[in-house]
Amino acid sequence: MKYIGLTIGPIYKTLKKAKKPKELFSSSYIFSYIMKEIVQKFKTRKFITPYVNDDVFKIDKVGLFHDRLIFKSQKGDAEALERCIDEVLNDVAQKLAVSFENVKNYLQIHFIEKELSADANPIIKLTPYLDTKELMFEVTQDESFANALRRKKGDKDNFLTEGKNIVDDIKKLCYHNYYCIVHADGDKMGVAIEKPENISKVSQALFHYCQNAHESVKKFGGQTIFAGGDDLLFFAPVIGKDKSTIFNLCDKIAQDFSTNIPEATLSFGISINYVKFPLYEALENSRKQLFAKAKTEDKNSVAFQVTKHSGQSFETIIRKNDTEVYQKFLKLMTTLEDEQNNSNFLHSLHHKIKSYKTTLNEILHNEKKLHNFFDNYFNEAGHSEYKDFFDELVSYMAASKDLNQVYATLRFMKFVKGDK
Template sequence: MKYTAVNIGPIIGTINLARKPCELWSASYLFSFLMECIIKELKAENKMILSPASLDEVQKVGLYPDRVFVEDTEDDELEDILSNALKEFTQVTGIGRDYVNIMYVSVESKTGVDVIKDLNRYLDCTELVNRTFDDKSRMNVLDLIQEKNNSALFKRAFGNPNWNFPFLAEIATDKLSKTGEEDKKVLWMKYRDEEREKENSSENPEKIEDEFYQKIKVAFKEEYRSYYKYICVVQADGDKMGEIVSVLPNKRVKDLSTALMQYGCKVSKMIEEYGGVPIYAGGDDLLFIAPVVSGKDGVENIFQLLSQIDECYRVGVDEEIEKIGRPKDEKGNLIHTTLSYGLSISYYKYPLYEALQSALDLLFGKAKNVAGKNAVAWRLRKHSGSGFTGVFTKDDSAGSVYQLFKLLMTFTVDDGLVSAISHKLRANKDLLNILREANDENRIAAFYDKVMEEGNSGYIELTRRLLCVLMNDCAGDGQVKTGDILSKMYGMLRIAKFINGEGDSDE
């Protein structure tokens, strides 16, 4: 039997054109809509689609991936299907084949074993071929994704071509809109609506947001924190999903695709309830913008949101794989899938496309390189240009780094205590190096009793436990210097302090 895979693009190049949340959403939705058109035509011709599953309702976020896998379709028949799909796509968007790439490859197989793995490999090769676009076609796409007053994509997704898409300051301050004081809620919405009106004018966008924050700081003087000027860009990707898909029978791949589609719909709603904006939730990939903190009960900050998404993925995807039939790896071990994240937290004036690239680099350059994956790599970039970064597995067992880190975020401490702890640890780096080699927690406890000043005793004890765990995790690894461990710990103390709440600062 013949198996075919279709790939569309250029997704990354188009997303890199985006400078605002609405443009980023539009760039992503554009290609998800194209894939929706292709799937619709394939279904009309009664073609057996292995992946992805399809929705019966209009999507409001990018839920379709950039590849579709089909059984038993001849090239000339496929060309007609793709031509009809592109025709519908162009009628809505005005974008044609002078910009979009539609590529396909086929393989013959009697058993169907490894066909998706082979097709993915061939498509990876075709994506290496660069294609140039003339300025006119590029400008047409740019005009489409920048359109706010009469957007064909907004009309398709939301039924309103003038949909009010959240701006960065609105996302960052979402918690203030959920305050218990009704008069302040009304005031926040008033300022938000005023900015939306100004966005359609010729005024400088940066000046408009500055004015918004000036009003917010006056109205919410007691509640205002520095994190209200920061936004999170999150990229997530499933771990070991490729291994699972490559060994599942074709019918089971379709079942898995259905589970992933349902997960994408659920997690998009979670992000919206938190106060964020889902950009893409297709397959096991996820991209969204969110505030650092939220007014949602039980999910108060970005790390708690990641934990909620993890649970949704575990129940909706990994446990579904159990029902489908969990495959084994080459060593005979059952394969489980988890999520890894790249989390970029940056000042609202920081270029969105750079925050997006930062999240991508954190995901694939750090989180995915952690042993066992199931990790989060994060970076906090302050307004001053300084920043902190870190990576750890999401092992949430008692006494783990991740569990201790989340406990840190429950403490309210001042900057002086955080700086004092870091300074004393660095000043005694050589002594700590000796204690690390001795692997004696009692001696580290004695060191703390001797060196650390009076302060929040619970917090200081927690930092001691964290230091011991970080050292134990690197036991026997001479390549990891004690200074590196202290830097990682300081970054965790700083971001925990930041998320717990700092006064307004231009740092």
């Protein structure tokens, strides 16, 4: 039997041109929109990915179609797909008021049709071919299409943003003038779809995960840019409407992902930036945190970087496979809701830890000695109210055995509470 696999781009190149949230949304959504229109014209076929039913075409609030599709083809489908692509691109060109040639030259849409055996896994078999197609993407000098996705002062909303309540002012997504860009990506997805009989179930599970993730981000006070397959990109404040942190939100999303797809996990790259920090740099930092940090070693991690107004930055990686450390990290984050843990105290604490780094590294494995350290250096009357906090901190330090990780965690807490 024959299968068709299709890939579309250049997604990331287009995203990097965005300077405002609506531009970023438009740059992402246009690819999802094109894929949705193509899928809709072949919806009677058996789709391997993405998950397809009548309900998915009714969702317009966020892009839920990712950059690849695979379906079981029938005679004449390859030729029909060529015509379909041109029809969809012509429709997009008219809606964006740019020429068909500009759209056709900029977008990189490639597909392949292959004969596979009845017991073959279409995703595993076609992915190398689609990867090769992506490597052959041509770089065009014509930026007319990409520029059409950028909003200029006085422009009216077009079909990309009409009725989608997209915040165009980054300040509205900020907490104390800082905002987050979060990239998430599934780990070990090959294991989840290794058995051909699991593919349909996983595709449906991914669709529901994307819907749930979008709702979670919205309730937190953030804004989804893209949610398709196992990929997720969103803006969010550092502290949400419910007073929980960005890490609590990511944990909720990750738990939902693993509930839907038990064989896989979810890694996150988080870039926390000052309101005037360039959007394209924040986007790049988030991707680096995900792919160069979180998805290394055993993956299933949260990597974050905070870039302050001064230009100084700090970062660390929390490995979720180390359940004890991860849970203690999350528990420590909940203390941010307690106003008694004020910035003056946290400033003193993180300064003391930095000053005694050598000593603490020597006793980091010994919880009793760590307790003695804090009893000796924080023994003033006003420190007694922080006993529970010290107990949690010591427990986290002993489990982590990584003072740099602990230091970055405390710097984040101090930053949230009102950094000096």
